[in-house]
Amino acid sequence: MSVTVRVPAKVNVQLAVGAARPDGYHDLANVFLAVGLYDEVTVSPADELRVTCEGPDADQVPLDRGNLAARAAIALAERRGIAPTVHLHIAKDIPVAGGMAGGSADGAGALLACNALWNAGASRAELLAICAELGSDVPFSLVGGAALGIGRGERLTALETGGTFHWVFAMAGRGLSTPAVFREFDRLAEGREIPGPVASPDLLEALAKGDPEALAAAVSNDLQPAALSLFPELADTLDAGRAAGALTALVSGSGPTTAFLVRDPGTAEKVARALRGSGTCRTVRTAAGPVAGATVV
Ligand SMILES: C[C@@](CO)(OP(=O)(O)O)[C@H](O)COP(=O)(O)OP(=O)(O)OC[C@H]1O[C@@H](n2ccc(N)nc2=O)[C@H](O)[C@@H]1O
Numbered sequence: 242m243s244v245t246v247r248v249p250a251k252v253n254v255q256l257a258v259g260a261a262r263p264d265g266y267h268d269l270a271n272v273f274l275a276v277g278l279y280d281e282v283t284v285s286p287a288d289e290l291r292v293t294c295e296g297p298d299a300d301q302v303p304l305d306r307g308n309l310a311a312r313a314a315i316a317l318a319e320r321r322g323i324a325p326t327v328h329l330h331i332a333k334d335i336p337v338a339g340g341m342a343g344g345s346a347d348g349a350g351a352l353l354a355c356n357a358l359w360n361a362g363a364s365r366a367e368l369l370a371i372c373a374e375l376g377s378d379v380p381f382s383l384v385g386g387a388a389l390g391i392g393r394g395e396r397l398t399a400l401e402t403g404g405t406f407h408w409v410f411a412m413a414g415r416g417l418s419t420p421a422v423f424r425e426f427d428r429l430a431e432g433r434e435i436p437g438p439v440a441s442p443d444l445l446e447a448l449a450k451g452d453p454e455a456l457a458a459a460v461s462n463d464l465q466p467a468a469l470s471l472f473p474e475l476a477d478t479l480d481a482g483r484a485a486g487a488l489t490a491l492v493s494g495s496g497p498t499t500a501f502l503v504r505d506p507g508t509a510e511k512v513a514r515a516l517r518g519s520g521t522c523r524t525v526r527t528a529a530g531p532v533a534g535a536t537v538v
């Protein structure tokens with residue numbers, strides 16, 4: 242017997258970042274959109290906890306108890322007083338350390354899959370609480386769609402979307418560490434007053450209307466200057482996508498994946514072709530959102 246869960250990647254259409262908190266985290270107004278690039282997590286009974294991974298980035302994924310899928314299985318097992326003796330297999334298509342929440346997706350996927358395999362009966366609220374313990378982005382991987390995350394990004398409110406948005410994603414030749422990007426944000430912010438993060442009303446309206454031009458005019462990412470400071474070549478990728486006809490170009494979350502919002506699937510293919518030919522990135526993918534969160538398949 243095994244259970245497989247499919248979990249989408251995310252792009253942050255707004256990432257407003259406040260000042261560093263005493264606990265080291267930053268308050269956010271984080272507007273997430275789940276997009277159709279997926280990892281699949283399969284759990285099956287085993288003699289001991291084991292993690293395996295396949296996919297183009299598999300060699301960069303930790304296979305020990307630090308893997309978010311393993312941490313999720315352990316967290317649920319501890320709550321039920323059982324042993325987390327499962328084999329977790331990750332079919333990974335989301336770039337690693339790319340700012341698209343791939344590890345978070347695997348954490349949410351493993352949690353949902355173990356809950357089903359063990360018949361553990363965790364409610365949606367309990368699953369969300371465990372997700373929030375695992376990481377700031379993990380609750381969103383469970384719920385998907387579009388949502389505003391406040392606090393560390395873990396306190397979610399679902400957002401209305403009036404249509405499908407089409408995207409091109411350019412994956413970079415190396416990853417960026419999320420804590421390092423937040424540290425660089427703090428360094429660049431030194432001596433400046435950082436306002437409290439708030440969601441943009443124009444952006445929420447553009448999402449609700451399903452209007453890509455209005456969304457393009459409203460997207461923002463406060464971590465982008467920090468990501469560019471650590472990875473200056475990303476500016477060339479952003480320029481290449483803009484020149485090819487993207488409505489807007491931005492860094493996804495803490496990067497280094499770059500995201501290009503386009504009007505329609507045809508433009509997505511055109512921008513993807515131009516980015517592939519630009520020599521400024523490793524791989525290029527197209528994906529649309531919103532899509533559903535973690536789902537048993
Ligand atoms: C930046 C974002 C945007 O969605 O995602 P990525 O682009 O990395 O995918 C998230 O805030 C990342 O969320 P996640 O990757 O779950 O981070 P966590 O494990 O909770 O935290 C990792 C580290 O990031 C920093 N961190 C994270 C969230 C937050 N609100 N403030 C922070 O300062 C802290 O240094 C923390 O130790």
Ligand SMILES: Nc1ncnc2c1ncn2[C@@H]1O[C@H](COP(=O)(O)OP(=O)(O)O)[C@@H](O)[C@H]1O
Nearest residue numbers: 307308309337338339340341342343344345347
């Ligand atoms: N299941 C997992 N998949 C990918 N990375 C993981 C996983 N579990 C833990 N990690 C660790 O988390 C780091 C951040 O990974 P990831 O979630 O892919 O990126 P991001 O936080 O930029 O969205 C990786 O470099 C890796 O060391």
